[in-house]
Amino acid sequence: MLGVNSNDAPGAEHVMNFDFSEDLNMLREQARRFLTERCPPAAARKALEGGPALDTALWQEIAGLGWLGAAVSEEYGGIGLGHEGLCVLAEEIGRAIAPVPFSSSVYLATEALVLFGTEEQKQARLPALCSGARIGTFALAEGPGNPSPRGVAARVTGGRLSGSKWPVLDGEVADFAVVVAQDGDAGLALFAVDLAGSGVSRAPLRTVDPSRSQSRITFDGAPAERIGTDAFAWADVERLIDRAAVLLAFEQVGGATQCLEMATAYAKERTAFGRPIGSFQAIKHKLADVYIATELARSNAYYGAWALSTDAPELPVAAAAARVAGNDAYHLASKENIQTHGGMGFTWQLDCHLYYRRSKMLSLTLGSQPYWRERLVSGFEARVEAQDKAAA
Amino acid sequence: MDFSDTPEEAAFRADVQKFLNANATLRKPGDPAQRVRYLEGPEPLRAAKAWQAKKADAGYAGITWDARWGGRGGTPIQQVIYNQEERRYNVPRGFFEIGLGMCIPTMMTYATQEQCERYVRPALRGEEIWCQLFSEPSAGSDVAGLRTRAERDGDDWVINGQKIWTSGAHYCDYGIVLTRTDPNVPKHAGLTMFFIDMKSPGIEVRRIKQISGSSNFNEVFFTDVRVPDAQRLGAVGAGWRVSITTLMNERLEVGEAPGPDSEDFLRFARKIDVDGEPAIRNPAVREKLASWLIQTEGLKYTRFRTMTALSRGQAPGPEASIAKVVGANKLQDIASVGMDLLGMSGAVMDPDLVPLQGWFQEALLYAPGSRIAGGTDEILRNIIAERVLGLPADVRVDKHQPFNELTRS
Numbered sequence: 001m002l003g004v005n006s007n008d009a010p011g012a013e014h015v016m017n018f019d020f021s022e023d024l025n026m027l028r029e030q031a032r033r034f035l036t037e038r039c040p041p042a043a044a045r046k047a048l049e050g051g052p053a054l055d056t057a058l059w060q061e062i063a064g065l066g067w068l069g070a071a072v073s074e075e076y077g078g079i080g081l082g083h084e085g086l087c088v089l090a091e092e093i094g095r096a097i098a099p100v101p102f103s104s105s106v107y108l109a110t111e112a113l114v115l116f117g118t119e120e121q122k123q124a125r126l127p128a129l130c131s132g133a134r135i136g137t138f139a140l141a142e143g144p145g146n147p148s149p150r151g152v153a154a155r156v157t158g159g160r161l162s163g164s165k166w167p168v169l170d171g172e173v174a175d176f177a178v179v180v181a182q183d184g185d186a187g188l189a190l191f192a193v194d195l196a197g198s199g200v201s202r203a204p205l206r207t208v209d210p211s212r213s214q215s216r217i218t219f220d221g222a223p224a225e226r227i228g229t230d231a232f233a234w235a236d237v238e239r240l241i242d243r244a245a246v247l248l249a250f251e252q253v254g255g256a257t258q259c260l261e262m263a264t265a266y267a268k269e270r271t272a273f274g275r276p277i278g279s280f281q282a283i284k285h286k287l288a289d290v291y292i293a294t295e296l297a298r299s300n301a302y303y304g305a306w307a308l309s310t311d312a313p314e315l316p317v318a319a320a321a322a323r324v325a326g327n328d329a330y331h332l333a334s335k336e337n338i339q340t341h342g343g344m345g346f347t348w349q350l351d352c353h354l355y356y357r358r359s360k361m362l363s364l365t366l367g368s369q370p371y372w373r374e375r376l377v378s379g380f381e382a383r384v385e386a387q388d389k390a391a392a
Numbered sequence: 393m394d395f396s397d398t399p400e401e402a403a404f405r406a407d408v409q410k411f412l413n414a415n416a417t418l419r420k421p422g423d424p425a426q427r428v429r430y431l432e433g434p435e436p437l438r439a440a441k442a443w444q445a446k447k448a449d450a451g452y453a454g455i456t457w458d459a460r461w462g463g464r465g466g467t468p469i470q471q472v473i474y475n476q477e478e479r480r481y482n483v484p485r486g487f488f489e490i491g492l493g494m495c496i497p498t499m500m501t502y503a504t505q506e507q508c509e510r511y512v513r514p515a516l517r518g519e520e521i522w523c524q525l526f527s528e529p530s531a532g533s534d535v536a537g538l539r540t541r542a543e544r545d546g547d548d549w550v551i552n553g554q555k556i557w558t559s560g561a562h563y564c565d566y567g568i569v570l571t572r573t574d575p576n577v578p579k580h581a582g583l584t585m586f587f588i589d590m591k592s593p594g595i596e597v598r599r600i601k602q603i604s605g606s607s608n609f610n611e612v613f614f615t616d617v618r619v620p621d622a623q624r625l626g627a628v629g630a631g632w633r634v635s636i637t638t639l640m641n642e643r644l645e646v647g648e649a650p651g652p653d654s655e656d657f658l659r660f661a662r663k664i665d666v667d668g669e670p671a672i673r674n675p676a677v678r679e680k681l682a683s684w685l686i687q688t689e690g691l692k693y694t695r696f697r698t699m700t701a702l703s704r705g706q707a708p709g710p711e712a713s714i715a716k717v718v719g720a721n722k723l724q725d726i727a728s729v730g731m732d733l734l735g736m737s738g739a740v741m742d743p744d745l746v747p748l749q750g751w752f753q754e755a756l757l758y759a760p761g762s763r764i765a766g767g768t769d770e771i772l773r774n775i776i777a778e779r780v781l782g783l784p785a786d787v788r789v790d791k792h793q794p795f796n797e798l799t800r801s
Contacts, residue, residue: 284777296690
């Protein structure tokens with residue numbers, strides 16, 4: 001069907017349908033309209049300024065639109081739109097810097113159950129996730145460090161989890177967590193743990209982006225239900241985070257695009273030295289570079305969307321490329337948005353900092369830039385090795 | 393979203409593959425592609441002409457051109473498919489792109505029916521080669537500031553002046569030349585376009601030796617060169633508008649600079665040792681490689697998005713500008729770091745002594761040209777800023793002043 005591993009020219013490229021369908025582009029328009037109205041930057045600002053950790057009404061409306069179950073089949077309460085549809089929504093959520101636990105609950109908790117849960121677990125848990133009645137999150141980190149099996153000390157013994165997980169994104173608003181832990185002495189597994197249950201204590205963390213809560217969660221003999229019965233390994237954790245990484249990359253592309261639009265609009269209206277600042281090449285070239293980085297990130301994310309929605313073996317490399325490009329683009333776009341706005345961009349009053357905060361927060365979620373760069377390069381090493389072997 | 397051809401596209405691709413398999417050899421993975429814009433000497437030119445004729449006779453030279461000019465009357469997407477397939481083979485490149493991509497489309501828009509009948513088909517078959525004479529020593533990025541004069545004399549025009557950076561002028565048969573016919577009006581308004589026989593008396597071509605030592609470009613001097621008015625393209629004073637037709641095609645033709653790319657560097661870094669282990673194990677090398685990979689991948693999938701837009705009947709966007717800015721800078725960076733991996737011997741470019749026959753060293757020397765030719769990095773950023781982002785044009789002090797009253801360097 002395709003020869004997409006053909007960067008070095010030999011090997012055909014067959015690509016004529018590398019964009020979202022008309023239906024999904026309509027979904028994008030609807031999502032943008034909804035979020036512009038119901039979730040302007042003021043929503044993120046409210047959370048930042050000490051408002052409630054979750055706007056429950058907004059979350060319920062999002063659930064009502066079917067977004068929480070966009071990629072979940074109808075038998076489990078979803079709308080069966082598939083992962084391309086979820087990518088479109090992720091971009092819009094990112095553009096709106098929506099202060100909702102969408103990524104934690106949808107890309108991670110829901111996906112973990114879909115990928116690894118037993119039939120019974122899916123039936124028991126997915127409908128509540130899709131309806132927004134329950135919020136899930138994902139607990140991997142145990143303090144500083146990037147994703148690694150060596151970093152997992154939390155352990156379940158006799159159905160009880162003990163250990164400490166931090167930071168846990170959206171930890172303050174989640175009802176349960178999908179926790180990566182040692183399954184006794186049998187290696188790693190995923191466990192669903194009720195965060196309101198016994199043996200769980202959680203404390204909010206101060207972070208650079210308070211528009212999404214983060215927690216330190218301590219488990220002391222908390223009841224834990226193993227997700228699935230099949231053998232489980234670190235590669236399965238990677239599969240879960242690679243899939244989520246593509247969706248996070250779309251959030252980054254959405255955020256970067258919004259920053260570029262803000263900076264461009266301001267550069268057209270703000271005058272200095274008797275002319276709009278956007279007519280100076282110092283500003284033009286800066287924003288052209290932001291545009292280039294954003295388009296490269298978008299194209300890498302599209303490849304990720306293809307790999308995610310077709311469950312292609314290229315997913316690890318595609319996800320890493322989408323993440324590395326997304327991190328770079330959003331970082332550049334959010335900092336140069338402040339720069340273009342000058343002193344006003346540095347004020348609390350303007351919204352520029354909301355994106356700057358979100359950009360850094362997203363780039364640390366599920367591993368920082370060095371982690372994803374390493375995943376990208378090692379993925380390409382393996383690809384080149386395989387190509388050379390095949391040619392020899 | 394998928395990577396499949398439609399049935400019609402798949403059938404076309406199969407035909408193309410059949411043609412290429414019968415007439416050319418496949419490149420092996422990791423083989424350096426053709427390194428320079430074209431190869432010097434009479435033999436490569438002869439081979440290129442033979443290949444072009446074969447391609448034209450099989451209907452693959454002017455895929456989107458009208459059948460009456462020897463074209464196929466096909467779609468842009470068929471052109472893309474052909475290009476994708478041809479890239480996988482060792483075939484001569486670099487002689488006809490400017491003529492067929494820029495000059496002849498301009499002829500087809502502005503020349504008479506008879507002139508098109510005379511010139512289009514021989515160009516398509518590679519029998520006659522065309523060049524584009526726009527840039528001048530004092531008119532590079534600001535090409536509308538050109539000074540080469542054309543003055544009316546009876547049925548002729550007489551051209552005096554100098555052009556520069558004319559690719560392939562030394563082997564070209566015809567060219568399109570942008571001249572100043574009225575210096576008393578603002579610069580864009582006083583230009584007129586002609587096509588000329590490069591063998592006309594009064595034309596002198598001098599090759600330019602570039603940093604890289606090769607000479608793809610030329611200076612072209614005009615001394616009382618007579619051109620019939622019948623060879624004027626567009627109205628007198630409308631040369632700027634005519635040149636836009638030509639230049640719109642330029643960046644699509646120039647595209648990404650050829651040379652070592654991310655995966656070539658990766659293969660190289662796996663083989664070469666630094667401090668007793670393969671260079672690829674070095675974290676600094678891996679970090680660099682990661683940045684290039686997202687660019688290479690990003691450009692590739694941006695191209696796929698463009699093809700999709702074409703396939704859906706939409707106009708392509710400014711992707712070609714992105715590809716050129718990113719590609720040329722990446723090339724320069726990869727060449728430099730590739731040489732760094734060789735340590736103290738990095739500067740040696742003797743093909744017998746250094747890996748990949750000195751590919752990185754050669755690339756280092758021609759990469760600066762890639763950032764300039766066909767629109768500098770700076771001009772391309774202006775284009776993105778103004779045409780894509782809609783930022784206001786820069787203040788132009790010379791826009792409304794008559795050309796002959798401008799401050800000049």
